[in-house]
Amino acid sequence: xxxxxxxxxxxxxxxxxxxxxxxxxxxxxxxxxxxxxxxxxxxxxxxxxxxxxxxxxxxxxxxxxxxxxxxxxxxxxxxxxxxxxxxxxxxxxxxxxxxxxxxxxxxxxxxxxxxxxxxxxxxxxxxxxxxxxxxxxxxxxxxxxxxxxxxxxxxxxxxxxxxxxxxxxxxxxxxxxxxxxxxxxxxxxxxxxxxxxxxxxxxxxxxxxxxxxxxxxxxxxxxxxxxxxxxxxxxxxxxxxxxxxxxxxxxxxxxxxxxxxxxxxxxxxxxxxxxxxxxxxxxxxxxxxxxxxxxxxxxxxxxxxxxxxxxxxxxxxxxxxxxxxxxxxxxxxxxxxxxxxxxxxxxxxxxxxxxxxxxxxxxxxxxxxxxxxxxxxxxxxxxxxxxxxxxxxxxxxxxxxxxxxxxxxxxxxxxxxxxxxxxxxxxxxxxxxxxxxxxxxxxxxxxxxxxxxxxxxxxxxxxxxxxxxxxxxxxxxxxxxxxxxxxxxxxxxxxxxxxxxxxxxxxxxxxxxxxxxxxxxxxxxxxxxxxxxxxxxxxxxxxxxxxxxxxxxxxxxxxxxxxxxxxxxxxxxxxxxxxxxxxxxxxxxxxxxxxxxxxxxxxxxxxxxxxxxxxx
RNA sequence: GCGCCUGUAGCUCAGGGGAUAGAGCAACGGAUUCCUAAUCCGUGUGCCGCAGGUUCGAAUCCUGCCAGGCGCACCA
Numbered sequence: 001x002x003x004x005x006x007x008x009x010x011x012x013x014x015x016x017x018x019x020x021x022x023x024x025x026x027x028x029x030x031x032x033x034x035x036x037x038x039x040x041x042x043x044x045x046x047x048x049x050x051x052x053x054x055x056x057x058x059x060x061x062x063x064x065x066x067x068x069x070x071x072x073x074x075x076x077x078x079x080x081x082x083x084x085x086x087x088x089x090x091x092x093x094x095x096x097x098x099x100x101x102x103x104x105x106x107x108x109x110x111x112x113x114x115x116x117x118x119x120x121x122x123x124x125x126x127x128x129x130x131x132x133x134x135x136x137x138x139x140x141x142x143x144x145x146x147x148x149x150x151x152x153x154x155x156x157x158x159x160x161x162x163x164x165x166x167x168x169x170x171x172x173x174x175x176x177x178x179x180x181x182x183x184x185x186x187x188x189x190x191x192x193x194x195x196x197x198x199x200x201x202x203x204x205x206x207x208x209x210x211x212x213x214x215x216x217x218x219x220x221x222x223x224x225x226x227x228x229x230x231x232x233x234x235x236x237x238x239x240x241x242x243x244x245x246x247x248x249x250x251x252x253x254x255x256x257x258x259x260x261x262x263x264x265x266x267x268x269x270x271x272x273x274x275x276x277x278x279x280x281x282x283x284x285x286x287x288x289x290x291x292x293x294x295x296x297x298x299x300x301x302x303x304x305x306x307x308x309x310x311x312x313x314x315x316x317x318x319x320x321x322x323x324x325x326x327x328x329x330x331x332x333x334x335x336x337x338x339x340x341x342x343x344x345x346x347x348x349x350x351x352x353x354x355x356x357x358x359x360x361x362x363x364x365x366x367x368x369x370x371x372x373x374x375x376x377x378x379x380x381x382x383x384x385x386x387x388x389x390x391x392x393x394x395x396x397x398x399x400x401x402x403x404x405x406x407x408x409x410x411x412x413x414x415x416x417x418x419x420x421x422x423x424x425x426x427x428x429x430x431x432x433x434x435x436x437x438x439x440x441x442x443x444x445x446x447x448x449x450x451x452x453x454x455x456x457x458x459x460x461x462x463x464x465x466x467x468x469x470x471x472x473x474x475x476x477x478x479x480x481x482x483x484x485x486x487x488x489x490x491x492x493x494x495x496x497x498x499x500x501x502x503x504x505x506x507x508x509x510x511x512x513x514x515x516x517x518x519x520x521x522x523x524x525x526x527x528x529x530x531x532x533x534x535x536x537x538x539x540x541x542x543x544x545x546x547x548x549x550x551x552x553x554x555x556x557x558x559x560x561x562x563x564x565x566x567x568x569x570x571x572x573x574x575x576x577x578x579x580x581x582x583x584x585x586x587x588x589x590x591x592x593x594x595x596x597x598x599x600x601x602x603x604x605x606x607x608x609x610x611x612x613x614x615x616x
Numbered sequence: 617g618c619g620c621c622u623g624u625a626g627c628u629c630a631g632g633g634g635a636u637a638g639a640g641c642a643a644c645g646g647a648u649u650c651c652u653a654a655u656c657c658g659u660g661u662g663c664c665g666c667a668g669g670u671u672c673g674a675a676u677c678c679u680g681c682c683a684g685g686c687g688c689a690c691c692a
Contacts, residue, residue, distance in 0.1 A: 079635060089634055091672060101672080127635070128672095133656090150640080173692060214691055262690085307692090333690060342619085343688095350690045359692050378687070384686050386620060413621080421685090441652095450654065478627065480622065481685065489630075492654055495629085496639040502654050510651045561630065564639085575647090575656045 028104050031400045041498060052119035056086060056132055063111055064093060076161035081535065084124070084131030091128060101128030113360045133531035140159035140537045141525035144589075147540060147596040148519040154542040154596075155603050160201030160551075167203060168382040170299070173210030173514050174286040174306075176217050178293050178431040180484060181422055184412050186476055187470050187609060190299050192410070194607045199551055204372050208364060209306030211283050213357065215244070215433075217265030221257055222247040235287035236574045245427040269311075293433060297466065298609065310363035312356050317363045321348060335396055346391045361392050376406050378554065383411035383479065410554045413481035422484075435489060438607050440465030442490045443498075447616060460613045464498055467610040471497035474608050475560040487574050495564050500601055501612050503567040503574075507598045508614040510579050510591070517588075517595045532573040533593065539569045545601050547607065556608055563604045570597050 039407065053075055057068030068238070071088065090101040090108070097104060105125035111432035112123040112130075119142065121135040147154045155196075169189020172182045197203045222243035232239050251257040268275040287304075287595035318334065321327045327336050332351030338344065348359045368377060379389060388513065389409035416422060422429050447454060454460060472489055476482065492498040499594045528537065541563065544615070550558040579590040607613050 074634095076634070083635085087635085091634070094672070211645070213692095218691095235625090258691095272618060321638085330689080335689065344619095345689065347689045354690085356690075360692095382686090383621065385685055388692090390620095411621085416685085446654065451652070467684080480629085483628090485628090488641095491641080494654095496640090496654085498654055499640095506652060506655085507652080513651065557630090559637095564630095572657095573656055574651080578651070580651050615652085 008603055025064050038075070046476050047060075047395035052086065052117070052132070053102075054133060055117050055119055056088070057098060059112075059117060060088060060108075062090075063108055065093075066190075073606065079128070081531065083126055083129075084603060085120075085134040087126075087142045088130040088132070091132060094580070105130045119382055121168060134534075134538075136534050136537070137526040139541075139590050140528050140593075141522050143537050143541045144522040144592050144596055147599055148517075148522060151599060152603060154599050155547050156198045157198070157544060157548070158200040159548070160196060163375040164204065164372055165196050165204045166206060166372055166374040166377040167196070167380065168208045168341050168378065170294075170301070171208040171210065171381065172290065173213075173215060174290060175211075175215055176244060176281050176286075176424045176552065177237050177429065178290055178363070178432045179422065179424065180432050180435055181415050183432055183435075183469070184415060184473055184478070184482075185380045185382070186297070186299060187473050188410070188412055188556060189378075190297075190609050191474060191559075191607060192378060192380065192554060194546060194609060195551050195556065195559070198547055198603075198607060204303070204368075204374070205301040205573075206303045206305055206368070207301040209287075209304060209308075211287075211306035212268075212308040212311070212360065214265045215263055216268060216279050217263070218247045218257075219243060220264045220268075220275065220284055221260045222584075223278065237289040240282060240286060241424075241427075245425065246485065248425040262352065262354070263565060265513055266352055269354050276563075279473075292459075293436075296433075296436060297470075298611075302389055304577070305364070305367075307357075307360045307364075310360050310367060313363040313367060314359055317359060318349060318368070320399060321362075321395075323596075324399055326395070327534060336398070338391060338394055341394055343391055344387070345393065358388065358395075361388075362395060365392070365396055365407065366401070369401065370429040371380050372404065374383045374403070376408060377403075378408050378410050380410045380412070383410070386411055408554070410478075412478040415484055416484050417484055430484060434465060438486075439469050439489060443468065446492060451616065454615055463611045463613045464492070464501060464616055467497035467501060467605075468492060470608060471500075471560060474556045475564075477557050478555060489544065496615075497610055499566045499606060500563050501616060503570045504598060504601045504612040505614060505616045506574060507570070507594045507601075510594060513580060513597070514587075514613075517591045521588040521592040524585050524592070527586045527589045528593060530573075530577055532569070532576050533590075536566075536569045536573050536593065539566055541597055543604065546604075550607075559604055559607055563601060563608075565601055566597065570594070 042180060054068065056075065057071040060066070060071045061068050066074075074089060074092065076087050076089065078084050088108075090104040093104050094101045095100075099107075102125070105128055106128045109123055109125035116122060116135065120132045120138045123130055123132050125131070150156070154374065167189055169192070170182065170186040172178060173187075193203050193205050199559045217241060226246060227243060234564055247257065248260070264275055268279055318327075321334075327334050327348060329335075330345075333347050334349035335345045335347045338346065347356055347357050348362075349355055364378065368374060381389070389407075392403050393409075394406050396407065406494050414421060417428070440461050443465035444457060447457050447461055447464070451457075468491075469489060473482070477494065525537075528534070546558055548564045552555055573593075577590065579587060579594060582590060
């Protein structure tokens, strides 16, 4: 509860405040459905809706007998800015009012003729639509003021305040090299982490390392048969990879090796010292490699809780499942029959007594809830594991955990070669490290060619190269499969991170020459009347809702696409509206505008885990 | 066999009930006395997989089919 003067505002949260030199205090408040600005000056309160959408929603409320929120939902953007900035389609009213939509639009336009709002200056009918035209000056000033005041927090909100979201991402099977296939979970998960954090959630990032299971039995068998210490220490990750591939090649002709591997894993689960010793070495050797890549990518986790972390909780889980009476013995194994729910049965314990992936996921989920009391738990894991998660969540539900419905599998498509899928077992894999290094090298070459005078080329190349790889993965809808193509990875033109970074660098260059900006210049926004300027301002205003949309659908691509739009709008502006070579008043307004663009680009790219260099 | 996902321009993909379906790449042409040409502008392209249905209105929702991918008990 916040008190605005004498008016109590329930459920409001102060987002930020700004004390002007004049003594005026500006408060931005967040309500459950909208947010508002309150300006205090001589005890007069003025409440202004944040967006013109909401303003229109309240204006139309009485005229069309619809809830403001419903009106806002129906509002859309006309195909051509010349038609207006926002359109209300009148079809919905046609049935209720028994009139053709065009007649309704005309009538509403008549009702509103001569009227204007704080952000719109006129409304007119065009066919079945009631089109609103923005007051570009008032709107532009408001947008620039807000962005300038919010700065590096522009777009952020408090909608997730007090809530916790646990995000399971990256989660590679170690003892295998970090392949390009691991990139997706890593960057999508990390981006979701940043997005939820921007919305005020407390985020817990967990790297659920695949550091347990039969693959370690396989490695031990391979090492016992063919391994040698010197080679292992010389190049641990590649050597383990070779052993892993060799195991699978040999196992095709000698299936007994698989039994040997299972036996070793069983020994590991029983705590056999020799097995544990092997496991510890293999685990730490490959983890070193993983950590170097996370460092390069700037990714951190709150916890590296691998599957092995839950070992001492597995018997408890098995006991719980038995107590609840949902498990049955079948062919010597312990399973849960899910036929009633249209799902195949799941196995929790093999006939040799060893546990499985799902058993450990069960233990992990329970542990996470007990530890973090999450409001939501996300699993950023490939779409091919959809069934696994349906089963996991169903078993949790059968165990009586009502928080099971807050567990969400965030699936993504497979990354594959033109020729077919990647396979670690067959050695058909691309090393992520190689991809990153090549991208950085290519970026470096382009910088050498385009900007030979740049001071720190290596730093810029690193940012641009890593950005290209990340953006390539984040800009398409995560659910779609992607084909790995070197040409595409190493392409820096068109809809890429470099396009956005380049726009950012251009802005920084202008700002350096101008020597800075001042928030007060927002008053001059009246001067921003060019089509390119109006389009840019409208696009900038969309940023907060894009972040919300990305979180709601768990799709960072929403933000990536949006940033392409921002950069494109900026580039058009750049080519048609000189900043430094314009009249002082216009120059100030334009400087503030491009500074706002800069903030949106930096904040938005930041949510994708991508940096923006000041020069490139 | 059963289940899930995907199918939009030559290629890669946006758009996920609303006005004439959009970008990038590739092709061709143009823009640099001026803030970085990794940019911008212009030219051409579509049975939105197919067939039904719901709706005032469907690329978008529903059903069936086709094609591709991915799953379906001792791997993770």
